[in-house]
Amino acid sequence: MTLHPKNHWDIPKQTARVAYASFPKGNVYMTMYDELGNLYQDGDFEDLFPVRRGQSAISPGCLALITIMQFAEGLTDIQAAEAVRSRIDWKYVLGLELTDPGFDQSVLCEFRNRLLEHGLTNKLLDLMLSRFEKQNLIKHRGKQRTDSTHVLAAIRQLNRLELVGETLRNALNEIADIEPEWLKSIISNDWFDRYSRRLENYRLPKKQEERGKLGLKIGIYGHHLLEQIWFEGNKKNDLRQLESVEILRQIWVQQYTFIDNQLVWRKPGESGLPPSSNCITSPYDIEARNSTKRDVNWTGYKVHITETCEPKNLNVITNIETTSATNPDGEVTSIVHNKLAQKNLSPGEHYVDAAYVDAYQLVEAKNMYHVSVIGPVGNDNSWQAKSDTGFDISVFMIDWDKQVAKCPQGHLSHLWRKTRDCNNNPLIEILFEKKICTICPVRSNCTSAKKAPRKLKLRPRDEHQALVERRQQQITKEFEQDYSRRAGIEGTISQAIGRFNLRRTRYCGLAKTHLQHVATACAINLSRFFAWSKHIHKSQTRTSSFAKLNV
Ligand code: SF4
Structure with missing residues (x-):
């Protein structure tokens, strides 16, 4: 169908979708609609608009889609409402008539507030993922990877x-x-x-x-x-x-x-300034926290992105977590596994950096979620492990069934008891006999205590064994090669920051910031789906002209 500018608006009751069905398909939204259909149905959001309070004049399914498209293009509410009124590709995917007058921009803010009130923020991403699953775009029990980046709060940093x-x-x-x-x-x-x-x-x-x-x-x-x-x-x-x-x-x-x-x-240390995890940094966003990671200091939040990473396949963001800036990454590992399990999207292998892995996470992921966490664990930091001649834990033979340890001199421990560390994590404490250790000829290789015997502190059996096994694996070439798959998440973070403005939050508060992150994840998924369906290759890491000289 050819449209003439003069009769463009004369098409009676004609939807943009029908009128422009023959247009060349090179648009993200139009491709999305053609390939996936309606991502969101009104019924998906019926909780937001109960009958007794009156149905929404504007389709909630459309508002969900508009929210995603708004974040895909970094539009303000006013610009998004204008796009609904004036953009043909938006009308196409929303199924609006060409003459549709659109709505006031405040509707978008109210819709977001309702999503937050009803705890339905994650539904935007979950519904999109279920549509991708139906299209076999997400491999069951495949490979996924996670990493985090800092997010600046929408406030000025105050002294x-x-x-x-x-x-x-x-x-x-x-x-x-x-x-x-x-x-x-x-x-x-x-x-x-x-x-x-x-x-x-x-x-x-x-x-x-x-x-x-x-x-x-x-x-x-x-x-x-x-x-x-x-x-x-x-x-x-x-x-x-x-x-x-x-x-x-x-x-x-x-x-x-x-x-x-x-x-x-209050002074730090003396009269007790609270830890930065509790310290309010601005009266205008009381959930933003100040944190430092390596040489970066920021006030705001942290976002953890999880995506599929199957070779030659679409990389889909499957989960997004927003946390306080001071939350350690390790605390998020279990949360991510739990969320993915609820969506029935648990990976077989999960690639993460060392901040997300410790013995507990290795065991919990395996036993509860049947997930292999692929990431390096911390090295043994004891002086014995760092010294060439020191007796670290690896040289002691542990008999878990008999609850006894044998030292390199062949002596057996005489005490095995359960205890807890300063973070209340369970530990096994093993003590050797004082009278034997005191006269031991290699004592200086074993303990630096003046009089006390050698004491070992081990994680519980499963965790200790997982730790020992991983420390052996992570120095092999095969592990290094497999683990290199994790690095691709840096490209996703770069895309999210550079293209979708993830670095700075638009809103105040953790819940609203998370909503922004969910909408951004959906927007990234859409743009990737478009590139994948058009066979546009993923860009590779560029090597500078100077660096190429060294190849
Ligand atoms: S110091 Fe005690 S535990 Fe260490 S090697 Fe000597 S006897 Fe064994």
């Missing part, structure tokens, strides 16, 4: 002085809206000079001593405000219920303490 100043200013602003007269009655005029405007670092004193004094002054003001709210209260509203007041209270508890009835800054 401690700015943090307490902004927190107080934020609370004052909210209280001023609700109880203006009461607020005026409990503050003096100098509060207006200090807290009417945003606290910028360049306006603050430069000298450390003066900064300390100002920090204490802000602390005293904040404490005065909290005292007035808590103990004297006010007649009309309970200001304790305000979010900004609760944040003020929490940050004041974290940043200040009383010593000899004097309010003082």
